[in-house]
Amino acid sequence: METKYIFVTGGVVSSLGKGIISSSLACLLKARGYRVTIQKFDPYINIDPGTLNPYEHGECYVTVDGHEADLDLGHYERFTNVPTTRANNVTTGRIYQSVIDKERRGDYLGKTVQIIPHITDEIKRNVMALGKTGNFDFVITEIGGVVGDIESLPFLEAVRQLRWELDGGCVCIHLTYVPYIQAAKELKTKPTQHSVKQLQQLGIQPDVLILRTEHDIPAPMRKKIAQFCNVSPDAVVQSADAPSIYKVPVLMHMQHLDEIVLRKAGIEPEGEPDMGAWNDFLSRMDSATDTVTIGLVGKYVELQDAYKSIDESLFQAATYCGRKVDIRYIHSEKVTPENVASLLDGTDGVIIAPGFGQRGIEGKFVALEWCRTHDIPTFGICLGMQCMVIEFARNVLGLKDANSTEMDPVTPHNVIDLMEEQKSIHNMGGTMRLGAYACALRPGSRAAAAYGSTAVSERHRHRFEFNSEYLTRFEQAGMQCVGKNPDTGLVEVVEIPSLRWFIGTQYHPEYSSTVLSPSPLFLDFMKSAIAYKEEKK
């Protein structure tokens, strides 16, 4: 079938969950047998979010092809099980860069280069790029920001033009907010009406309205909104707060969102989406009673979105193990030898988070020493793995002041060092070792057992690496380098086999954990944490 395009815009306020709605719709369409992809267009000028710190933008997600991307792409993958690529996340910066490059090459043949048509044409080209591959029946495009933002105007103009050009092959979904005024005990539809009006002023008539709400919106109120907004009454769907984001696809299906969208796209829906495996996951989630407590030691723990993929991977793993997970966020800057016992007391497993720079690093070493000497299941990811190596070097190998050259460029023991290929790099944007690389696991290692394989591929985002000059010393003292890049020998996985579960990965397994295909390493870590909890009883 010819590719259909679905646009998802947002109104009234940000953070309404356009990403979850887009993902839920994609999940349903996929369960109906369609080939679906989701892409996000972000209105900011950065070429990609790789240079943004987590305070600005939450977690930076990484695609298999090594693109530093918006964290919504993580939701897209978790809900659809379809890998995303560089093409799935485009910013204003990328659009302008490409137009300016063309201008410099002389591609515009002496014309004045303008927002319309040149920027909008470039946006349209990017919107259609995945559709043109022939690999997808539906391309869902989420437009970042809120209608009315200056920055998103060119994107909305491109959507307006595409609606004409695609003639029926296109559906517009607008997500708004219906606030509840506590003092008046009333839901208010006015912000939605205004938001749709703004969209209409830009020439876009939404086909479907999704109303985010904390309270049930009565049918007459939905009808009123439909009337005011030129939308058919059955195409006004509510999205009330859900106990879990993974319930949203089911809640949307109960209101026939998938059928409505198919009809608007000119397709008569047949049968029901096959949500068997998804529902199985939900029932495991609902029937879980026991809780497993995982400590997460990092320096961004006060930010809700900074460790999104790790949080979700833990949740997925716990659900498959029939448990609820309680993630105890522990600020690495606050961990000291005096309080570490009480901070980690009651945790069944500990994650040492990824990160950059010196801040909070000493707390990670303190936490790690405690975990190692008390045999608590411990999982170090990226910087967390590097910290495992440094702590072991200092406290087991006796290499005083061992460090990463990231933290101490003149350390006498650079057990973690800048990768050779990084030494000539000066630009910060998109220059780390990024994306999926193969890793060969040692047969018989805990990591290989967890994966059930000795050949895996996982995603990366780092500049520093284990310094292999120290490898023999580590292995003789009990920390094994059990995962290596088959081409370069770069150490990807370390573990201490004499402990319950003490594994560090240079890569980020959390980026590839999805609802239907959870990360084997997170699952194995979770099993070990549960076993440890049982043992403590």
Ligand code: GLN
């Ligand atoms: N800062 C470390 C490096 O660049 C680790 C990066 C990370 O944790 N993602 O190698």
